[in-house]
Amino acid sequence: xxxxxxxxxxxxxxxxxxxxxxxxxxxxxxxxxxxxxxxxxxxxxxxxxxxxxxxxxxxxxxxxxxxxxxxxxxxxxxxxxxxxxxxxxxxxxxxxxxxxxxxxxxxxxxxxxxxxxxxxxxxxxxxxxxxxxxxxxxxxxxxxxxxxxxxxxxxxxxxxxxxxxxxxxxxxxxxxx
Numbered sequence: 690x691x692x693x694x695x696x697x698x699x700x701x702x703x704x705x706x707x708x709x710x711x712x713x714x715x716x717x718x719x720x721x722x723x724x725x726x727x728x729x730x731x732x733x734x735x736x737x738x739x740x741x742x743x744x745x746x747x748x749x750x751x752x753x754x755x756x757x758x759x760x761x762x763x764x765x766x767x768x769x770x771x772x773x774x775x776x777x778x779x780x781x782x783x784x785x786x787x788x789x790x791x792x793x794x795x796x797x798x799x800x801x802x803x804x805x806x807x808x809x810x811x812x813x814x815x816x817x818x819x820x821x822x823x824x825x826x827x828x829x830x831x832x833x834x835x836x837x838x839x840x841x842x843x844x845x846x847x848x849x850x851x852x853x854x855x856x857x858x859x860x861x862x863x864x865x866x
Contacts, residue, residue, distance in 0.1 A: 734854035736761030753803040763826035
């Protein structure tokens with residue numbers, strides 16, 4: 690009987706530790722050790738793709754850690770991103786757009802840290818959706834037409850909405866070395 694008691698005891702200690710470490714996350718609180726997964730809506734006609742985006746708290750600020758893959762022969766200089774914060778009811782609570790310098794060489798992948806400014810409250814039940822609105826390359830600029838409309842469709846479970854991508858020659862950044 691004493692052997693059985695010793696086998697059950699470690700299991701009970703493990704359950705007690707699990708219960709003690711679990712807690713409810715208050716609005717606008719993202720623990721330093723916790724990261725929140727972000728769903729990325731990929732547009733296949735863009736040269737950039739974002740892999741494994743995660744929202745983390747770093748020195749009191751929210752940081753988006755990810756890897757950016759360059760699928761083109763053009764060096765990527767920057768990105769314009771859209772992040773939607775969606776409540777558990779499906780309503781969009783917040784829309785954030787911002788520009789980031791990327792510096793990703795042709796046909797390569799690079800880990801980057803982005804700094805979106807998220808205002809308002811965040812809830813532990815919020816879901817996050819990310820898309821690229823514009824990619825600036827050394828020779829070309831790719832712009833997604835109605836990217837927010839496509840991203841909103843993706844938040845509702847309609848990933849088949851594929852937006853049009855327009856390109857223009859980058860007449861200014863190609864001269865920078």
